[in-house]
Amino acid sequence: MRPPRSFLPFLSFLSVFLLLVCAPSANSAVSNTTIDDTSSAFVFTGEWTAVSDSQPCEFCSSQPDPSQTFGGTWHDGNCRTGATDTTTGSFTFTGSAVFIYGIDQAQSQPNIVFTLGGTQTTHHYTGTERFAYNALFFSATGLEAGQTHTVNWIFNVDSDTDVVVQSALFDYAIVTSGTDDVPTSVTTPSTNPNPTLATNQKEPTTISTSTAPLRSRIFYSHNRTCVRPVVHLS
Ligand SMILES: *[C@@H]1O[C@H](CO)[C@@H](O)[C@H](O)[C@H]1NC(C)=O
Numbered sequence: 001m002r003p004p005r006s007f008l009p010f011l012s013f014l015s016v017f018l019l020l021v022c023a024p025s026a027n028s029a030v031s032n033t034t035i036d037d038t039s040s041a042f043v044f045t046g047e048w049t050a051v052s053d054s055q056p057c058e059f060c061s062s063q064p065d066p067s068q069t070f071g072g073t074w075h076d077g078n079c080r081t082g083a084t085d086t087t088t089g090s091f092t093f094t095g096s097a098v099f100i101y102g103i104d105q106a107q108s109q110p111n112i113v114f115t116l117g118g119t120q121t122t123h124h125y126t127g128t129e130r131f132a133y134n135a136l137f138f139s140a141t142g143l144e145a146g147q148t149h150t151v152n153w154i155f156n157v158d159s160d161t162d163v164v165v166q167s168a169l170f171d172y173a174i175v176t177s178g179t180d181d182v183p184t185s186v187t188t189p190s191t192n193p194n195p196t197l198a199t200n201q202k203e204p205t206t207i208s209t210s211t212a213p214l215r216s217r218i219f220y221s222h223n224r225t226c227v228r229p230v231v232h233l234s
């Protein structure tokens with residue numbers, strides 16, 4: 001029953017040493033990269049204007065402060081009541097998490113319907129700021145780190161407002177590379193406080209949105225274009 005000499009303490013020391021050396025390397029594999037809207041990872045289809053210092057948009061109704069945007073650039077997408085064209089976009093990345101940021105605008109912003117894999121969420125701004133910078137439009141975590149993912153979005157006219165031409169401003173995305181311990185969730189934040197964020201889900205199947213669910217359902221039941229849907233209330 002005698003332990004094999006002074007060898008044993010050395011082995012214990014060795015395993016503690018290996019734990020200390022190996023554990024931090026798993027964490028350091030996680031890193032964030034910020035990708036500007038000018039990157040080809042973003043694809044904008046339909047009524048979009050790329051705005052920058054060298055190409056300002058004088059006719060755009062949205063004139064945010066360029067110094068408060070990432071890289072001084074953004075994409076201004078329009079959505080017109082009754083339009084037959086769709087305004088859409090996508091962002092393709094490889095990583096375990098994605099965060100898409102824009103500039104929220106009170107009153108004149110369409111609802112933005114995001115799709116990633118089998119999940120769909122709607123970003124609806126309920127705040128009152130003329131421009132709210134670094135606004136999180138969409139996020140998803142707990143994705144397969146080594147895989148390529150594509151987030152798609154489409155504009156729906158917000159029928160809460162009478163503004164006929166609505167616009168949304170996309171600024172940048174953050175992609176997390178490597179795996180981390182962030183619990184899986186797909187969320188579309190809004191300023192409407194609603195503590196329904198799901199945590200500790202194993203599959204990225206949780207949708208959390210703080211927009212009015214009834215109206216969302218009405219939107220989804222129609223063709224998802226910029227056309228203002230006819231809503232029958234009875
Ligand atoms: C990456 O960015 C997201 C969103 O800003 C943040 O929540 C997360 O903590 C960041 N992760 C790292 C490793 O910096």
Ligand SMILES: *[C@@H]1O[C@H](CO)[C@@H](O)[C@H](O)[C@H]1NC(C)=O
Nearest residue numbers: 083084085086222223224225
């Ligand atoms: C929805 O509208 C688009 C654009 O007008 C059209 O191309 C598409 O065929 C329509 N889809 C359905 C299911 O009606």
